[in-house]
Amino acid sequence: DADVTQTPRNRITKTGKRIMLECSQTKGHDRMYWYRQDPGLGLQLIYYSFDVKDINKGEISDGYSVSRQAQAKFSLSLESAIPNQTALYFCATSGLESDDEQFFGPGTRLTVL
């Protein structure tokens, strides 16, 4: 969905490097989410934010941090990347009217060597 964009789309990095994944949305939604997906598995929630001043940990927040720079922007950082953080990362947004309908970005494929 072009309303939710993620950069970069692909990234290869080395163990110990700091990585930032960015997400922007033009849907005007207050709520934003970061998920990771490992091959053959479902999505796991890393962090979520209900508005600019509200950030919450998800299931697997260890090793990650986030920043909600504006309503439209939500960044995910890996301070010191490790190989088991190799995964597909998705950003999503939702509005107050229908919380369960989350709109996903195209994903970022991250490889940590």
Next chain:
Amino acid sequence: LAKTTQPISMDSYEGQEVNITCSHNNIATNDYITWYQQFPSQGPRFIIQGYKTKVTNEVASLFIPADRKSSTLSLPRVSLSDTAVYYCLVGDAIRGNTGKLIFGQGTTLQVKP
């Protein structure tokens, strides 16, 4: 959050109706049932949502029995392009108390010619 159980995989042929059942024995009074579809290397896409009885849209139907402990996603006359992973989610959709959706492993549907 209510846990969901659904088959890991299903096979079907073009033109057939496909029914995917999800169990959610611990569903709470305020929980809605939501289904998402995910194609390879893409973010999940909302398909349908319901609370009780039957919901139908242009893509699928959702059947929910009176006890709400299970639900069935019905895809009429599937085509090859319906090959995807289908996720059943159960979450609190009351405004202000939700956002934390949990994606399980999903059901991988393979449609054959």
